[in-house]
Amino acid sequence: MKHHHRNPRARGGRKRQPSRRDPLIGFEADVTIEQIGARGDGIAHVDAPDGKSVLIYVDCVLPGDTVRVALRQKRGDGYGAEVIEEIERSGAFNPPRCSHFKECGGCALQHMDDQDYRNWKRDKAKVAVQRAGIDPEDAEHLVGDVEISPPASRRRAGFSVHVGATGVFVGFNGRFSHTVLNVPDCAVLRPELMTFRAAFVVFLTACPADHARNIKEVFVTLANNGLDVVIHASQDPDLDMRQDLAVFADANNIARLSWKTGDRADEPVAARHTPLVSFEGIDVPVAPGGFLQATHEGEQALVNAVKDALAEIAPKHVADLFCGVGSFTFALALSGKRRSVTAAESDPRAVELLQYAVGQSGSPIKVIKRDLFRQPLGGSELSGFDLVVFDPPRAGALAQSEALAVDGPEWILAVSCNPATFTRDMQVLRNGGYEIEKVIPVDQFLWSSHLELFAVLRRTTKS
Structure with a gap:
């Protein structure tokens, strides 16, 4: 008999354990x-x-x-x-404004009474301020009324796309689901975006199914002179698809239509003209899929808050950090008395476009490319400014706040789209000797849990 010797390095077979179903699921x-x-x-x-x-x-x-x-x-x-x-x-209970309310995951609070909703948003701001170490009674006085963008005002959206045996779906994911729901009406988006969505459904329906199935998402931004569209797909478009997209762009007032395959850079497919936005009367080009404030009304509320602060502070030299394409840059430089502004941003395309707009306008603005997460302004670099403004992504501005806590100027204007990181950054700045003088909540994502916060801080002691 042949003897089979077991390999001492071999692992024994593992018995499969039956999956344990949570007994509360379905309760x-x-x-x-x-x-x-x-x-x-x-x-x-x-x-x-x-x-x-x-x-x-x-x-x-x-x-x-x-x-x-x-x-x-x-x-x-x-x-x-x-x-x-x-x-x-x-x-x-309020009747929801949208027929997709219970299925769509976009809005959580359409059914809330308007005043109750306003109070709930302001309470979120007060909680964020209190968690930064402010007494509840002081927080009540610090936090102003909520600036709420109206229905049908959001100017950018990302539509999920699914093309399958049951049809073409262009819309949003269901609640806690990856299922794509068609949303022929939406109570929060600008009508131009919904007109595009309807036209895109027709376009995809007419496309060869194999080509349409490659498309996974489409991001749409309403600029001043038309739509900026970026299609995200798993494969490159063929020649026929490119020609069809060019015709589609002409028919639907699309300023620029770009195609992005996987992780590769986006490629313009139909560039009729450069999408533009305007800040203080200065036209600024927008990169494909580039960041803008979600609504024009919300952007204006933040700009007005900045201008009100400028009138009281009267700075001469300002640093505008995480500046993007200049949402606040031109207001900082040109509103009231002209003042010098140094604008810093890490996105190379945003830097290039802002530099171009500054050069065309002759504004007293210097634009620099800088990763403020890894290389925050600090030390002597901050000594020449009497005001710093920062508006970081949702991750917040921890490294920059730590540098400001040590060497920052007398005044800081902070903008945040995440109450949690706002709280953290405010704690850092308060530990460095700053005190919060005012907070304005700005709601650009109507009937959702999102909230932006604008804060004025003044140094009272040196850390």
């Missing part, structure tokens, strides 16, 4: 909603079969609503739950 209970959470969903507690109290998050409800829910998935320290029966609605 049903009647609950009364206690409050609205930070993400815009209702918070409640249910008694599980083992007697323990379980935290649940419920969409499309308001405090005081009594509903029957089914637990659907684990979520953080609790469970996401779906309403399967409405037992009693609170008196504050």
